[in-house]
Amino acid sequence: MATKTPTSTSPAAYGEASIRVLKGLEPVKQRPGMYTRTENPLHMVQEAIDNAADEALAHHGKRIGVTLHTDGSVSVEDDGRGIPFGLHPDEGVPVVEIVFTRLHAGGKFDKGSGGAYSFSGGLHGVGVSVTNALATRLQVTVWREKQVATLAFAGGDVVEPLVIRPAGPPSSGDRKQGTTVRVWPDPKYFESPELPKHELVHLLRSKAVLMPGVTVTLTHEKTGEVQTWLYQGGLRDYLAQHLNGEPLIPLFEGAQYASSGADETFAEGEGAAWCVSFSEEGANLRESYVNLIPTIAGGTHEAGLKDGLFQAVKGFVEMHALCPKGVKLMPDDVFGRASFVLSAKVLDPQFQGQTKERLNSRDALRLVSSFVKPTLELWLSQHVEHGKKLAELVIKQAQARQRAGQKVEKKKGSGVAVLPGKLTDCESRDLAMNEVFLVEGDSAGGSAKMGRNKETQAVLPLRGKVLNAWEVERDRLFANNEIHDIAVAVGVDPHGPNDQPDLSGLRYGKICILSDADVDGSHIQVLLLTLFFRHFPRLVENGNIFIAKPPLYRVDASARGKKPAAKFYALDEGELQAILDKLRKEGARDGSWSISRFKGLGEMNAEQLWETTLNPDTRRLMRVECGALGVTETTAALTRLMGKGEAASRRELMELHGDAVDVDV
DSSP: OOOOOOOTTSOOOOSGGGOOOOOTTHHHHHOGGGTSOOSSTHHHHHHHHHHHHHHHHTTSOSEEEEEEOTTSOEEEEEOSSOOOOSBOTTTOSBHHHHHHHSTTOSSOSSOSTTSSOSSOSOOSSOHHHHHHHTEEEEEEEEEETTEEEEEEEETTEEEEEEEEEEOOOGGGTOOSSEEEEEEEEOGGGSSOOSOOHHHHHHHHHHHHHHSTTOEEEEEETTTOOEEEEOOSSTHHHHHHHHOSSOOSSOOEEEEEEOOTTTOSSSOTTOEEEEEEEEOSSSOOOEEEEETTEEOTTOBHHHHHHHHHHHHHHHHHHHHTTOSOTTOOOOHHHHHTTEEEEEEEEOSSOOBSTTTTOSBOOHHHHHHHHHHHHHHHHHHHHHOHHHHHHHHHHHHHHHHHHHHHHHHHHHHTOSSOOOOOTTOBOOSOOOTTTOEEEEEESHHHHHHHHHHSOTTTEEEEEEOSOOOOOTTOOGGGGGGSHHHHHHHHHHTOOOOOTTOOOOOTTOOOSEEEEEOOSSHHHHHHHHHHHHHHHHHOHHHHHTTOEEEEOOOSEEEEEOOBTTBOOEEEEESSHHHHHHHHHHHHHTTOOTTSEEEEEOSSGGGSOHHHHIIIIIOTTTOOEEEOOOGGGHHHHHHHHHHHHHOTTOHHHHHHHHHHHGGGOOOOO
16 A cells, blocks of 8 residues: 655644753854844853953952954953862862853852852853853963963863963963953854944943943954053043033032941942933933943933932922922923933842843832932032022923923814713823823722822723724724723724824823733733724834733731841742742741732722832833734734634634643632
């Protein structure tokens, strides 16, 4: 009997052997974009530079040198303690080999006075292992304890095992201590193999600025040019060099760090150094760092600087009665014309992603604000004339903002439908700042109304679950009261994907879905997302739709050591475990804390809802996008989920993925 040979179009078999487990550095090679920026090799080189900077930050080195070789490789050397090269007590492998070949292995997990690094940018033990994985070759040389250790890797694997020899005299090229890493980036992982020289120069110069007294050099082997940076004046000199024209008032600079016993709120050594300038026009220079890591997307430490400046200037204006009647100051009126360099030191920083472009640590806002505000208040009281100049600039900014808002209001004045009675509107008419929260239930709506910022935040409570609008005709939408109220409150009529709707009536730049962190809340989210994607697609396309992420747990911790009693919020089980691990690390014993699970938003009081979900500086807010699926695939997925004739398809989906769902009993 003839056997039919499968053709190339036959579906691939899916079984136990189809599941792959990536080991070692394979995850990095498979998905490099998860671990580093792939436009060019700068970030993978920066990982080695950051390690050298961490040694200087810990006061174990005074020199960092980077060399661009003619063969395309890059060397980074320092005079720090040198990576240990003895055998690891548990793994039985040289420590220097583990550092470069294992993800989540390093010396920066133990923060605090007892750890090898009190303050550093290293968090995950991922950095230089990623550098190694994405390099055709990487060589390491370590000088430590009168010995020299060398080894080399290719594609993340050891190709030249560890060799240890006695260190020679300085004339032989050996030095007392330090590490040199030479790396050849693999061009296949990057859009361009070339290092952007201006970005590298900016990075090295900033390291020198943030560490006065540390010498940083960049050597171009091809031309023999050597660039050297050594700043004694720190942030002030750096900001002054980059300002366009004369500042409105003298540069405001300061530095303050928590000391042992003086401040029990923050760990010893946590704090910030800053230098701020104000100008009436021109481009602003804004740079921030956390433990010497550049945070180009800002974060909570910048929010703390913004808050501290605003509170101090607002207090000065009120004390001297400088504000005209009807003018209300906002934080952006102060921060909008500010140039600054900010360097924060945080014991255990929480970054957004491995590339560490944004700081997410909530405590950093309070840390920086609590140091900046009293310092500026004192400076303004000592320099009243300069304070009045600054107040005049801030008031002018506020008046311009309010005039812009009034123009928009007049443009919309005629023919606007009466706003729904359930809507608690905001005072501002500035589309860039306004946001409305579509809140599940009247009880949660009450807490949101009391906790919100009434200047810029509106609240529209929704009663029950919104109608599934996937197959509802557009002319029947307004038969549903909830959908009618949403459309009128937002100020945009329902439309189709190919329509050109009139968005001039849009009243809020952000439309935020705020529901309970449970199954019912997720259902309400899906129903509202279905409504917006089907009948308000231009709002999704323009990035106006957001999902607020309230916490599921609250942890009340009693005082531990010098740490006072505190409360923490966790979005899910993973964050809850991370909080408990942190409490144990700070000396809290098991059972000394209490864990509360929020059954719904209505259980939160106004202060809790503001702190966790409404405050722009500390909340979790996700923008809704079609993402990699695209509009066509998203439409097909929603048809399967929400279509009336798709019951069989949904059942198949649940049978396939039902085991992946966690159910709270």
